[in-house]
Amino acid sequence: MDPRFTDLYRAHYSAVLRFVRRRVHESDVDDVVSETFFAAWRRQDEMAVAPLPWLYRTARNVILNTNRASGRRAGLAVRIASMRGDDAGAGNPIDRFEQRQDLVSIWRGLEPLDQEVLALQVWEGLSSPEAAAVLGISRAACSMRATRARRRLAAALATEASGPRQSPARAAGIEQEVYS
Helix, strand or coil: CCHHHHHHHHHHHHHHHHHHHCCCCHHHHHHHHHHHHHHHHHCHHHHCCCHHHHHHHHHHHHHHHHHHHHCCCCCHHHHHHHHCCCCCCCCCHHHHHHHHHHHHHHHHHCCHHHHHHHHHHHHCCCCHHHHHHHHCCCHHHHHHHHHHHHHHHHHHHHHHHHCCCCCHHHHHCCHHHHHC
16 A cells, blocks of 8 residues: 555544534445545645645535435534533533534524535634535635625524523423423
8 A cells, every 4th residue: 555645644633523423324324434535535635735635625516426325414503502511511411402402403594604604614624725625615705705704603503502492492481301
């Protein structure tokens, strides 16, 4: 095996694995990562300058192909609830569930491209040029898309925060019975 590819694999496997885990069902992770590195092995010359954005873009394309082929919509929206760990052990279980559901609902309300650009920059820690390379768009287009996505997300969060609602359990007075 080519030692350059072995070095590339060792250097970027964990980052690609994290990237894929955030986007697909656990049962598909190994297949997507394998296909991504198989494509990398076949096209090593295309990655000479910036291998990680190339790998992310390839993984993203494999995921899109997998989703189209299977008819499933496995994406970030499904996984975001498990990503929130700041208050996972505190508070009322109904409140925590509702907060997670609200967050999932807001995330799902974003356009898929808004979700992707935010995820690339926030979760993957990519710069605008790197995220642009993953998405196959210009840096300027990526920056504009990220700015608009942040505004839409902030507006959705503000709307959600300004309208307190009562849970069906509280309205029915059964919350204490269930969790006491």
